[in-house]
Amino acid sequence: MRKTFFLYLIIYVFFSSLLHSQNLLLKIEGETERETTLIDSITYKKIHLDYASIKNEVLSLQNTVLKNGYIENDFKGINKINDTVFLASLHLKKKYQKLSIYYDTSILDKKLLQLISKDIFKDHFIIDIKNTDDVLNFINAKISEKGYPFSRLYLSDITIKDNTNLEANLIVESNEQKRTINNIVIKGYEKFPRSFLKHYIKIKPSQTFNLDAIKKKSEKFRDLRFVTEAKAPEILFSKDSTTLYLYLNKTKSNSFDGFLGFGTNDKTNKLDFNGYLDLNLTNNLNYGESFKLLYKGEQNEQKLFETNLTLPYLFKSPIGLDLALRIFNKDSSFITVNQSAKIHYQINPNQKVSSGILSIQSNNLLNINTSSTIVDYKSNYFTLAYQFLKRQSHNAIFPIKTNVSIETNFGKRKQTSQTEQQSLIALDAYKIFNLDPKNSIFLRTQGTTLNSNTYLENELIRFGGINSLRGFEENSIYATLYGLINTEYRFLLNNNLYAHTLTDAAYLENKITATKQKLFGYGIGFGLFAKTGLFKLNYAIGHTENQDFNFSNYKIQISFISSF
Template identity: 30%
Template sequence: MQKISFIIFLFCCVFLKAQQHEFWLIDIQTEKRTLVKDSIEATKFLDSLSQNYYYLTELKNVKKEGNKTEIYFNKGKNFNEALVKIDDEIAKNTKLEKHFFTKNLDSLKKIINENYRNQGFTFNRVKSKFLRMENEIPEVEITVNKGNPRIIDGFIVKGYEKVPKRFIKNIEKEFQEKKYDDQNLLKINQSLQNHPFVILEKPPQTLFTKDSTQVFLFLQKKKSNTFDGIIGFGNDNSEKFTFNGSLNVNFKNMFNGFETVNIFWQRNPDKGQTFDLKTDIPYLFKSNIGTNINVNIYRQDSTFANVKFLPSLYLHLSNRQKLGLRGTFVTSVVMDSLYVQAKDFSKKGIGVWYDFTEPSEVELFLYKTRIRAEADYFFTNYSKENSNKSQNNLYFLGERNFYISGNNYLNLKAETALINSKNDLVNNELLRFGGWNSFRGFNENSLLADFYYYGSAEYRYLVGNQAFFDIFAQYGQLNNKNLSLKPKLYSFGIGFNFFLPIGLMTFQISNGNEFGNPVKFSDTKIHWGILSRF
């Protein structure tokens, strides 16, 4: 036992003594001193210099004093620094001088390589040739073997292959016969990211043959059916606490045609109900022409009911843009003979619309950008008065999510609408807005106007990829000629959105009023809902 203890003691002494030994590496050019732990590390350090273009490194002297060893070395010339000579073509393409000095030859060759890649010369080779030493600096000539230019010849879909043929033809129309370069590959990738019906499983891959360049798209069918339910709590006109809500069900791409069937129902605190059925088929007869048919029914308790039929045809300008032509057929019936603020009428008209949607990189946000513009022209017949009037209707919606920094985002939204008519409008044909997805802080469809506008600013803070908080404020104004009202309105509130296993949960508290009126706690609106995909 004593022998073992002595051996352990002797080993510890030797180990501690070795630990105290210092190895200093001293660069005689810069007098920079570097401390390493042992001779092996010192050797590795000197070897690393040659790997960084100091090919002529020399060991000048080694001094040992006690527990300190000093190693003096001269790095010599860095051969990554050079005088460069290039021909007229390279100088023109890179906008460089024909003869210049560079401190990083490798970086320069990489820049030239990428420059030619962006011109479609995917397999170009950049070569450097040593010419001479001039004032102890190597002079190098750079040449480029461009090879044959590459263009995108076609696309091959793997995985989910039942996508509409027109969808692939549109991608081919946009990218086929364009240069094969990193920029176009990035655009292809971005055009399919966050697509409403397909998922790009991995970045596009490429098959090169002698005569063609084929891009492979690895797609997966997306779970795009959605159920959106909202429950709201607020006050009606008599300031009684009421329950309201909405249901929104979307059946999407069930037949692999990117088609959509949307069913929407809403009940507001003032006993109004909305039912909306919409069908969208994007590629009729494998063309870029799509159709959208919308039936909308609005009933205000037992007072009146409006029925709208909106058939539409549209053209795909791109995967994100649509331009449409639609017809409008509206019938309104007053059911309460004592209600004198409404009239029986029917409308027929034609209109145009434009729709642009840009998907968001943030899964919690529905989109990054959304624009909707509509213009309609009507002929309105008031049956009991046997009169016909012409009217036009304009509508615009714009919304955008801006990235600020870190987890901070800003959502800006603006909406406006106008009914222009030579006659006085009645209540059952006025524009209706307000509610949790419109002008928040007010009951659903409780604001009536022949013209309105509002804007909103919403600060959003992301908590990872699963939730975000928001604080919002809105300002707007409406015009109601019948009541000679032009109130300026405001609202504010907070919200919280987060992912659960069943979907995206939304919780929102808001309050709104007219400028000049005090804020009432009793006017607070609470909405809770969930968006689930299946």
Template identity: 30%
Template sequence: MFCVCLQAQKKHYFLIDTETNVRKKVKDSATAVKFLDSLSQSNYFFTQLKDVKIKGDSTEIYFDKGKNFNQTFVNVSDSIIDRLKIKREFFTKNLDSTKKSINKKYIDDGYSFSRIKTKYKGQKDGFPIVELDINKNDKRIINGFVVKGYDKVPKRFMKNLEKDFKGKTYDDKNLIAINKNFQSHPFVSLERPPQTLFTKDSTQIYLFMEKKKTNTFDGVIGFGNDKTDKFTLNGTLNVNFRNMFNGFEAINLYWQRNPDKGQTFDLQTDIPYLFKSNVGLNMKINIFRQDSTYANVKMQPALYYHINNRQKIGFRGTFETSTIIDTLYVQGKDYNKKGIGIWYDMTEPTDIDLFLYKTKIRAEFDYLTTNYTLDNVNAIQNQFYLFAEHNYHINGNHFLNIKGEGAMMSSKNEFSANELYRFGGWNSLRGFNENSLAADFYYFGSLEYRYLIGNQAFFDVFGQYGQLNNKTLNVKPKLYSVGLGFNFFIPIGLMSFQLSNGNEFGNPFKFNDIKIHWGILSRF
């Protein structure tokens, strides 16, 4: 009975807008007064209490908000003047926008819970005079990160993230930068945008990570004619195992066979955070064999430093041996090379799954000593290499891929044929057989127009121009390549089909020189 009596004595309060007849229930009279006072913060400076009716246990409060004055004369406080360097008094046609603009400046300074206070000061020329002041509350900085979901990321990766952002102002600019760090990261992504937990003394950023499918299988089959115009089948296999041990490590296996019976095998291992530091280790072994003519073996151990998530700079050693198998091959020589080099790599990932990356730059320099075994001759060599590629967004679904590559080796001694650069093919100067071009200096550039069909496919049309210099054969041909292709997603990966034709300027165009490539890139 006591509970029933208590419930019967409970009072109900209702706020009723006389203009719209909107009825709002509030907890008590103090809440009703607080609501009426708050209307001035929404530019209703002349709110009037019209009537109060008591009906049993219900109290009905009738009010008229009056006119909303968004055009006002504004007086600002000294603290706002000192921060924004604005006039003390001015007229605004949009008070809401003015308040929002002022408050945004303080939020950008880390005062995430700042609030503009509005006070009515009278009238002038039929418009209210409003005084604006700021309640800043405490300044907020980023105190740390909390990882949820996939939390097996390398500790050095998180330390680098904290180094970049810990202690910085908590604002939209830094939140966007944190999110951008993960949008195109090769190994991890965020399930949702970064979330924030505010406590009295700290601001923690929650990162809900997930592991990406980064292992890839890239297979290409090529059809074309060899030097004797005989139809041949060639191909490439490229398998990457990445982040299998949650250390952002990578193991790459590469095999290629060209129509002229040359075979290439690469094995590369990359450990990015050696001993939990920003120093990485890269080991590469390359074996090239030209049928039964000669074989080259090259090993390049390297240490590098992470400038940031997208840039590396490294030092490496080179140890290379070449052996002539066919004694009738007089253009080649047995030799041993060793030396040191420096390289720089920058990769900007892409948000478009159809592209490998948005921008990539690779620059290398090596200082080598070459010993020609049978001649007992030592020679100093300098080698340079530069690669750059960028996917430029024209507009809509139209993109332009711009690519350039060049390499040069210099020495006072003549080069043997088996130590020259080998290039040409699917990922190089298209329209030529894989590794069919040999030079001590070469360069080529390409323009490729790409039209995207949603996020599942794109057409491309390309043209390439290049030149090589082969001192051994005393030739400097100018080369070109043209072609078109189609790339599209199927359930097992990205399928690529390409037709291309390359030739030397001045030679007649031959349809039987058209190269056909078909490949697939699968992530798992």
């Protein structure tokens, strides 16, 4: 008897759970076959677990047809056909197509309404009824942007205008005064230079409060090397003030770069070494300033010393200052000193324009002047420059996606016996084309031209080396005009290691020697990114247009960029 009882109990529990877990079918029909077809076209959920789910689905569908213009729809109820099938009846009735909305002209202007309607009149505008929710949300967002984040928007007095149209009044309620940013509090990096906040990020006190605009502007912090945004901005509202909280962290933005190069000397057939030092210091004084020091000691007895100082937003103004000093020494032939001072204006985070002066002085160091083209001279130029820079902050190895720099210089060169008009124009532009997360193409073009009636050897443009034409010695090529294209195909092996090909091509003219020449560089390289910095190695072979390809004319260039 006891065994029979437990057997019945097991059977009851098992089949009871199956009964309770069975699916219920919902069918919704209209008053006519046409209405049923329209309801089916909306697509509603037909399979449910319980009756409450069925009821919510019918109410949801009723709300959907209401928004589509069936404002007089009539829900007849839900009937149970059997244990698993339920039938709901919904009479759609007449569909209304258009809605005329009457508004207060002091709140909304026609420029705003032109974005949402093609039919605008003196005191009302007309929209499709199906777009009502989107239109009201859009208007409410625009009102919030004007400093009223707690405004309430709704339609009242909805009435039938004619057979296919409705009309209503637009009511906007706001129980507060216009909100502006009264105070800005920076957490984490309290010494962040406020001038950047005002002129670069474009956020400042007394600005009309607009949360969406603030979040969009705060994304510009990604373009600053010395700061990161810890989390999204937050707002504290009080009765009579609005406080904006920004959460920032100061980041490592200094870098040290050096490389060691070696290759076969064509004259001695021995291995030669050369290298350089590149030091960049950024925002160490919490002013946003940057200082660069570059020194190159090259195997062809050339020496280069260069410093650059950038002081942004002087006296909290949108104007900044760029100072530069460049000293180039060619063995015992000559020494050239370039000094420049430019005032720049940051148009936006990506664009900058500048103007200033460039002064060049060169002296002949030869005791006995065997060259008539190496003479003492002084040049003074007026400079205009433009830069476009776009970063890809998600990529630590290649942080800059696009960089375009154009500089024009117009002035005079003075010698002992004559003065001559000159112009010096330079372009440097590159872009990374990301094919997918692992594959990319790097394309760079450089070019400089010196325009003059006569030319001196110690004023010629110098290029070649790891940062221009690879496979050649640093600054070993002289020209009055040159154009250069660098290309690389890059493959990311993992998040910290990449390999690449390199193909360089250059064209040059030298009007002193009356030569025109084409140069090429080919090779491969790889880069390794670690916590200590970025290690790069290039193997490149350079040759000229009429020269046989020779694998012995190689250059191996190693560099290491360390951030601190």
